[in-house]
Amino acid sequence: MKKTPKKRRSSINFIEIDREELSELVSAIKAVLSGYNYFPSEALNPARGDEARCAELELFKSVNDRELMVMQLFAQGRNNKEIAKGMFLSNKTVSTYKKRLMQKLKAKSLVELIEMAKRNALV
Template sequence: MSSVLIVDDHPVIRAAVKMVLEQERFTVILEASTGVEAVQMIREHSPDLVILDLDIPNLDGLDVLSRIKASGASNRVLVFTAKAAQFYVSRCMREGALGYIAKTNDLQELRKAVQAIMNNYSYFPRLPESSVSMNDVQRSELQMIESLSDRELSIFQCLARGSSNKDIAEAMLLSHKTVSTYKTRLIEKLNVKSLVHLRDFAKRNQLI
């Protein structure tokens, strides 16, 4: 008997993924819409496979991955997300994910990834090599992004999308003061002058 947990805050996405999993003969299919709910269900049900979106409320996907790894649980995790692979694949691998699929792919690709992981293989996209035509500014900005912690990167994207400190604090279960500290640190680390420049930086690097 194989069990799986789908973690995504969009019901339509969960329904589409569930159809694929039913065809793959999973007998127990669980669903969660937030990071907190996912962590609780993983602890209670220990599903064989977790299909995890990164952009979820109340602990994002990277937080969930980190908690699974810290707990020593044996769940296999496949990340299924709209976030840019070049900035997230290595982070997910470090936190123990066995696969990474972009939501822009068709569901057949998801099926292939599920089959690979359930047969003890990993399934990650091949990322393009660094372009020799990349200019010094692009290279420098990529290095800055890579230097951010997982939490810094998540908050950076929230700020760039226009979320307030209060909204971010509530979504990530942090204090307002902690978010404010991250905001100041990000402006310093990314060498920008304001939130407007922070948003431009994110757009330029396809993070929003």
């Protein structure tokens, strides 16, 4: 009697991809399926990625310590009320910090702020 190997389960639950990355992935798949080679745009033009990172880091210069702390706490999954309680602030003050962060870092949403925090190793 021959034993069949057990199937391995993947430990990946999800993959997070933004629109640019998804567009890049679709282009790569189409190119490969058509028999072509594919090189990511950052590999062909690495300076473009570096410029974007530098510009983003430049934006952080205008962020004060309290705002940075609030951003880190949001990135850790805390909400306004939890942050306010932990920092001994009012909920309104935390909302003001969040609003200022979004303006200073040119983020359109809290999700975008959290992604910036992760990209810049603030979490």
